Amino acid sequence: MSHAPQIRIPATYMRGGTSKGVFFRLEDLPEAARVPGAARDALLLRVIGSPDPYGKQIDGMGGATSSTSKAVIVARSSKAGHDVDYLFGQVAIDRAFVDWSGNCGNLSAAVGPFAITNGLIDPERVPDNGVATVRIWQANIGKTIIAHVPVTQGAVQESGDFELDGVTFPAAEVQLEFMDPAAEEDGAGGAMFPTGNLVDDLDVPGIGTLKATMINSGIPTIFVNAGEIGYTGTELQDAINSDPKALAMFETIRAHGAVRMGLIQHIDDIASRQHTPKIAFVAGPAGYVASSGKQIGAEDVDLLVRALSMGKLHHAMMGTAAVAIGTAAAIPGTLVSLAAGGEGRDTVRFGHPSGTLRVGAQAALIDGDWSVTKAIMSRSARVLMEGWVRTPG
Template sequence: MSYPAQLKIPATYMRGGTSKGVFFIRDDLPEDARQPGPARDQLLLRVIGSPDPYGKQIDGMGGATSSTSKTVILSKSTRPGHDVDYLFGQVAIDAAFIDWSGNCGNLSAAVGSFALSNGLVPAERIPRNGVATVRIWQANIAKTIIAHVPITEGAVQETGDFELDGVTFPAAEVQLEFMDPAAEEPDGGGAMFPTGNVVDDLQVPGVGTFKATLINAGIPTIFLNAADIGYTGTELQDAINGDPQALARFETIRAHGALRMGLIDELSEAATRQHTPKVAFVAGPAAYTASSGKAVAACDVDLLVRALSMGKLHHAMMGTAAVAIGTAAAIPGTLVNLAAGGGERQSVRFGHPSGTLRVGAQAELVDGQWAVVKAIMSRSARVLMEGWVRVPRGEAVTALNPA
């Protein structure tokens, strides 16, 4: 019996912020995988190693966590004023499913570097030394991200002394501007505050009724008070991820929040929209020990935030959720703003399981409605490996349709 050879596809494995993913140039993909559809999803699932009933992604590039089960597709942008189109796919680990409903803020930090190094930005736009500005069209959410990437001797500088909690080694700082990060459509799930309120009573049958800020900025997010759900805001991953009942409760809250935000029409749809919305809980400043052993003092932070991604507590903080945190903190009366002490503010430093992070946002009241001009934060990125990924021909289809 003969077996077909593997496909060999150019790819780059990159870290961006506290995430890792496999990056592709769209035109390097097989022709039938360059457009949305089953062929593209089947290919990327096989690249990452999903679905894996063992939950390890051993036979693929994934790292068996929400932070490392990711894919990115890039292409030169035809949109005026933009350099590159960026499409992100969050790959489920134990299911044959890729969620295209949102962005990855962490991997956004690697997009500019990749675009500069792979000819997606005109050479005349790249200084010999200094900072290159890359205008990114985030295709999942139809928003602009501006990346400021350091350049040394005409090449992307990846090494440096910028430290990011959640990442072991220092690297070069990449500043990101998430332009107009809030949703704009006035109907239901499209508005920054889909219900029209900065705080709602979220009824979750069988669980309880909770004060919640439902916001769509950076990524749709449900913010709760930690104390209302039995937590302090100082929890690390094991306190949540080792408790199946807690995870099930959070998923129920997430599903009802998604319904209230207008992101889904039926509760059952939440199972096929795992990437969004996020669920996060907030508390006022308190001392705790981060997962690295680093001591975080109460005076080091304005508030504490813990967030779940793909059904598990995140080891640090998703970049898009950080945008939501910065945006909500800038708007008086949200649960995030109140946990940080209330009032108007343009930046906030919050504590997460791996340490602290500062994010800024410029909010303004326009005709009685809050608008956010941009959110700003710094991350880092670097290439881990580049070359080709190999995918067994035909097995991508089998992965979706096991015998």
């Protein structure tokens, strides 16, 4: 009996922000996987180790969490004024499903370093020493990200003293600018506030009527008040993820919010849209002990935010949700702004389960509509392993 050998594909395993993923150059993928479709999805599922009914992804590169079940495809850009096209796939853990509906803000920090190291940036755009500016076209949502990547002796600098809560070791800082971050997708009509309101009354059967800010910026996100759903905003992962009733409640709120945002037609459609929208809850400043044991004081933060990704409370904060937080904080009257004191802020520091994060946004009211030109935050990135990933043919 003959056995087909595994195929091997050039790949890099990278950390970006508080996430990890497998990075590919588009040209290195098998020909059938160079275009969107079933072949590409099947390949990435097998690489990551999904679907896995055990929920561990033992037979793949995934880490059995939403933060580590990710794949990225990068190519020289066909978009004028950009260096590379970046496509992100959120791979489900227990289902045969890859969600292409949104971006990963954390892994965005690794795209520039990956592109430079893998020869996707023209050499004249990379200084021998200094900061390389990489213009990224985020293909999932059709947006521009500008990454400022430190370079030493012609190579990406990865070591440094920049500390990011949720990441154990310091590294070099990569600053990201999310340009015009209000999303334009899936019937949201390009509106930052698709319902037309900064705060809505969201009717959720079995739960009640909740105040909600539903915003398209960075990634579509639904914000609710912690107190209205029985929380304080100081919760860590186990408080939510060990409670099936709580997880079901959040998914129900997310489904009804997605309908109001025009992202799905019926609440049952949410099953095919795991990555977006995000659901988050906010509260005013308060002290708590982060998951690392670090004491966070009420004076250290402007507000508290907890967010769920792929049905679980995130261990820190998704980068794209941080963009949504920064945008909403800059606009007076949103639940995020109200939790932070009620005034619009150019920058805000929020508390999350692993610590704190600072994000900034520039917002302006133009002809009665809010506009955000860009959101800014810093992350770090590092190559963990490079070579080839192997998978059954």
